Each structure stands twice: as structure tokens, then as C-alpha cells.
Amino acid sequence: MNVDFAVLERTGAVAGGIIVGVVAFYALYKDWSTPGVENHVFKLMLLLLGFGAILAILAGINVLGNFPKVA
Amino acid sequence: MSIESAQMTHAGGIAGHIHPEPQGFVRRYVFSIDHKIIGIQYIITAFVFFMLSGLLAETIRTQLLNANGGFVSPETYNEVYSVHGSAMVWLVVIPLLTGGFGNLIFPLQIGARDVAFPWLNMLSFWIFPVAGLMLFSSFLMGAPTAGWTEYPPVSLQGSAGTSMWAAAIFLVGVSSTLTGINFVVTLVKMRAPGMTFTRMPLFCWGQFATAPLLMIATTALAAALAALFMERVFGVPFYDPTKGGSPVLWQHMFWFYSHPAVYIMILPAFGIISEVLPTFARKPIFGYKLIAFSSMAIALAGFMVWAHHMFTSGLAPYLQLPFMILTFAIGIPTGIKIFSWTATLWGGKIHLTSAMLFAIGFIALFTCGGITGIFLAAVPYDLDVHGTYFVVAHFHYVLVGGSLMGVFAGMYYWFPKMSGRLLNETLGKIHFWLFFIGFNGTFLPMHWLGIEGMPRWVATYDPQFEFWNRFASVSSYVMGIGILVFFVNVLWSIRAGKKSGPNPWNGRTLEWMIPSPPHYYNFKNIPTVYGLPYDFSHPLPYTGLEEELTDAPPALAAGAH
């Protein structure tokens, strides 16, 4: 049972992570030349958001956070 | 005008915009949003706390008259010095210099009608007396006993008042953070036309260097205090080594705030001195840009030297060396300032008013305190005198001889702007000499007491130190009398002092161009600025001030009622 949940969660994380990552980087690309301090902050935030999505994908496919189970 | 912009009129503080003056005593003087009133509120409140913690200081000195103490019990003594230190730092010096003089003066100096967020300013102020009462009320439940630094594990074992202490300091921190945000925005966005950064008076530069420290460093302290509070009240282990925590963690977090905090306490005082010296030497300030930028350098470097307070806490030797060198390096911008001030005095037409006496006294005493600071930054020397009276002597020289002398200089200099009356000069000079002699008599002997090995935080001591302790205690009473003279002077002058007129000192910064005390809206027309305020013998670098001292009504800004 537990294993099923884990697989489900990982699949969701990878799928969601891909969507969010693509959206974040696309939005970043679209906004790249917007002026003004708030837009610069938004771009920084989008970059970090995309980075977070990549982390979620890597965690989902067991590249990051993959540790031997400790009893 | 739409409803929304009508709301804006009350909430926002835009440089060119005039708010309607509130009517009624409460809205005008109690819950005021006027930066000048808030500044005066800060100053009054902080001086009340100053008297209370000054009494605690005299209690400490009375206890130390005799080698075996006997005035108060050792437990009470611990509470007394802990609250004395905390109150002097957080309830006196920081509020006086930032909330007090900052609020009162710098919006006038940059030609603004208020700070950026007047309501936030009111909130910042009202948090402060509440926190102060909380701190002093901790005596009722057993005050903190681990000094103003409250190192665990002692602070974890202290009585209930320690939690109260943490909550009170947290609140003062919130107040400071909000003030910092407010000041940064005001200084960046609300300067009068033509007032570029390099035309700002140096007091504004002092505040401009301090405000980011208030905003950033204080939040780090808030985290440390929150963790201490959670550990004491809910038993959440952060600092208790028996549960895996680390007492050294507190020291890191505390000093990451408290080292910048010592610059919070001195940079505005540097600003005050940089205003007082040229005005009374009748001479342009020497090295304007160097003084301004060295303040910023000190503020920046202040974040990188915190571990020099922890040389005896088991810091790895390879970490001690960079912290030692960086701390030495802070002596460079500080030295630049000292030499610039001395060069300002050189060849000036010096008027020895009370404000000027305090400013010159500041240079002398702060230099002494700065030099002992360099001593303490050296690891081998620090290992020898850490936790002795040498450290006490050092930080009283910079905090009392530096910050507090700056506060007094500012009080004599700007009191006319607050009240429209001058402080009495004779009483002022008596105040200065009693204070100066008493101060040196109190704290100079502590240097050699410390070198000979007298530890801090003790209620009794070895009889061999008795002579100089008695000397220090008696001198501290002289200093106390000096401060009483100051209070008498203020209370007398506020009723019967000589009328000052708008510009009693022939100052050239913007606050002297308007009546004393200023109107609610500060400036009838926002002036335009063409240069530095320090070029004595040149015409004033402002236009648009012709109507300020006349009966003309204020010009309404676009969009006002």
C-alpha cells in the first residue's frame, strides 16, 4: 500500500514539476526585458521557482534525497 | 478627488503633499503621526528609561564601594546589571539616536513633509514604551541575571523574568525594524528636488547607514530571542547542550545582531557630531564624501566581524584570524572620520558652546574607546582581558563617551528646534564638566582594574581593587549630578529659556531655514537644493524658502484638499 502511495506521489511530483518548471521558465523568458524594480524581483522569483521545480523533479525521480533507509 | 486618493492623503506621506493638521490634544500629541512629535515622544520616553537605568548604574557602583559588597544581595546585583545593560542599549541609546533624533531631524534636513509611512511610525513608537515597561516589570518576577547578552545556559536557568526580557527585546526589535524600513524609504524616495545623495547633510548619511542595520540585523536578533523564548517556555531545544542544542549558537546569532547594533548606536552620533562641528567651527566639514562613505563602509563591515566577541568560546583558530583582521580594518573608516573632524576644527573660528564642548569631548573619548577596541580585537590580548573590567571600560567609553555625548551634543544643538527655546548655556557647561570629569573618573580606572584581572559581573571582589573601585563609584556620583543638572536645565529652559528664533546657531542645513518649532507641514514650499550645506561664506544653496518665515499660507500641493 505504502509503496503505491510513494509511486503516486513521485509521479505527481515529476509531472507537476515539469509543468511548473516549463511555465516558470516560459514566463521568465516572456518577462525578460520588463523594467522596474518589482519586475526584477518577479524575475528573480520566477528563476528560483523554476529551480524549485527542477529540484522537485529530481527528488521525484530519486536522484536527490535518495538515501538508504535508516532503521 | 476620488475616495481612494482621499484615503491616500491620510496614509501616504508624499514629499510635496500637505496633510490636514489633526485637531485635539490626543491626535496631536499622544497618538500623533507627525514625525517631529514622534521624535520628541521617543526622546522623552528614552530619557525616562535613562533615569531608571541610571539609578541601576548607581546601584551597581554603590554595591562596589566595598570589596565585600553589602548594598544589595548578589542575586539582586545580577538582576541590576543585567537590566541596566539591556535598558541602556535597547531603551535608551538606540531609541534616542534613531527614533528620537532620526525622526525629529532628518525629514527636515532632506526637505520632506513627513516620513514615508507616518502611521507605521506611530506604531513603531508605541511599541517601544510597552516593551520598556515589560523589561522593567521583569523585576517583579525575578529579572534576568545573565547580563545584557543573556548567554545560555545561564539564561535558560534564569527566573521567569528572562522570558519577559526576551519578549520585551523582541518587541523593541519589531519597533526598530519598522523604523528602519520607514527611514530607508524616506531617505531614498522623499528628498527635496536637487538634494542628491552627495548633497545630503551628514546626519542624514548617519541615518542612511543605520537604517538598513536596524532593518536587517534586528531581525536576526528576533530569531535568536524567539528561539530562547520557545526554549524557555515550551522546552524546544535550541541552546541546551543536554538535549543536543548548542549554547554557542546563541552567541553567534546574538552577536550577528549585536555587533551591527554597536554601529546602530554610534553611526547616528557620528552624524550629529558632523553637524555640530562645522556649525560651531564656522568652516566646511573636511572630507564630506569620506565621512559619508566611511559610515557606509562601517555599516557593511559591521556584519562581518561578530565572532570577535567569541574568541574565548572555542572558535577555531583559522576563524579567529580573519575576524581579528577585519575588526582591525574597521579602524580605518573610523580613523578617517576622527581625522576629518579634527581637520574641520583646524583653523576654524571655534565657538565653545555646550553643544560644541560635547562634540569635542566626543572626539576625545570616542578615540580612547576606539583604541581599546583595537586592543580587544587582537586575539592574544582579548584572551587575557576577556570578561574583565577592561571590556567594561572599553564599551562605556564608546557608548557613554561616544553615543551619549553625541546625544547631549544633539540635545543642546537641536533643543531650540524642538521647543523654540535655548537650553541654558551656563548650566550646560556645568553639565559638561561634571559629566566629563565624572565619566573619566569612573571608567578610566576600570582599564587598569581589568588589566590587573578584576572580573565583570561580580558582586564582591578582591580587596586589592578596593581603592580604584571607590574612586570610580565616587566619580560616578559626580557624573550622576551632571546628568541631574541636565534634567534641571531642560525642565527650566522649556518654560523660561531664552527664545531662540528660527536659527540661533547660524546653521545652514534645511531645518534652520524654518520657524522653531516648525509648522505641522514643515515647509510652506518644498525648497530646491543646489549644493552642500557646509560651504560657509557662500550664499545658501537653496531656493524656494522666501516665504518660510513670513505669514504667507503654505502652498497646497497638487491633489490636496
Added chain:
Amino acid sequence: MAVASIAHGSAHGDGADQLYVETRELRLQGFLLFLVSDCVLFSSFIFAYLYLRNSGQGWPPPGIKRLDVAFAAWNSVLLFGSGATMHYALENWKHGNFMKYMWMLIFTIILGAGFLGGQAYEYTHLIVAEHVSWWGSGIFGASFFTLTGMHGFHVFVGVCYLTVLLLQSAAGVYTGQKYFGITAGTLYWHFVDVIWVVLFSIFYLI
């Protein structure tokens, strides 16, 4: 300044609009500085966590299981997704698509609430099944619950804020150039997201 003029053309030219633009500038800067100081608050606790973690007992400390990466990754994606929808809410507002803006805001609120639900589930699981508590599990419980709890509180505040924003928008409080509340909400929500990127990496991935 830039956004206001890009989005809805030039101002009407009367004083009230000029006043608004200036006020907006002040508020924007004040709000950004507030976020900076909030960031320092998180950084201090993160420093405390990393300091304690490296104090030599190994991590996780003896007797405590590793955190569940798979669930956290899924939950994080909910929060990151809400960041993306919030970004498009503001974009749609700027381009005048009011209904799209409202839907994006609603999605953001749902995803944020979903994240909070996930966190509640995770807390319950840790406390009930693994007997980890805030005060009783040494520095692990202390740092984990303090940091994620503080972040969760920020998310909770953000969800409340966005709900108020939704109601205000429906009532027509924000018009034309006058939408600083929406900008502030977006900035705050992005900030909360980005803090979670850091917390997710330091608690679950390393």
C-alpha cells in the same frame, strides 16, 4: 512607475493620479524592504538549523527516521504551482482580463490551501506514527517544526490575504492603475514559494 504606465496607458494627468503613483512607489519599496527583513528572519533560523545539524551527532539524529521525500516533493509542487498561477493572475490583471485573473487567484488559493493540508497531514503523520514532537525530539524536532511551522504560518497568512484580495477584487476595490494590493500579494506569495525552495532542499534533499 513602470508597471503602472505600461499596463493602462498614460495617467489622466491630474494631481490625484500623480499622488497615487508616488504613494505606490513608497509602498512598493517599503514592502520589498519588509520582505528583505523577513528573509533575514528565515535565514537566521536556517543558519541555526544548519549549525545544529553540523554539531556532530549525524543527521537525522539517532532514533529518528528520514523525512518522506516523495510526499514532500509532491506537496512542494502544489506550492510551486500556486506561484505560477499567481504570476499569471497578476499578468492577466495587467492585461485587463478580469475573469482570468479571478480564476487564477482562485487556483492559487486552492493550491496554497492544498499545500497547508499536505503539511498538516505530514505533521500528523510525524507526531502520531513516528512520535516526533516539537519539544521532545531534540534539535531535529525543534528545527524542523520551527522552520516549517513558521513557513506554514506565512502560507496561512498568504492564503488569508489572497482570499481577502479575491473578495476585494469582486467588490471592485482595485481599478485601473490602482492595484498595489495585488502586486504586494504577488510579491508576498512568490517570497513564500521561494523560501520553500530553500526549506525543501535543506530538510529533504541534503
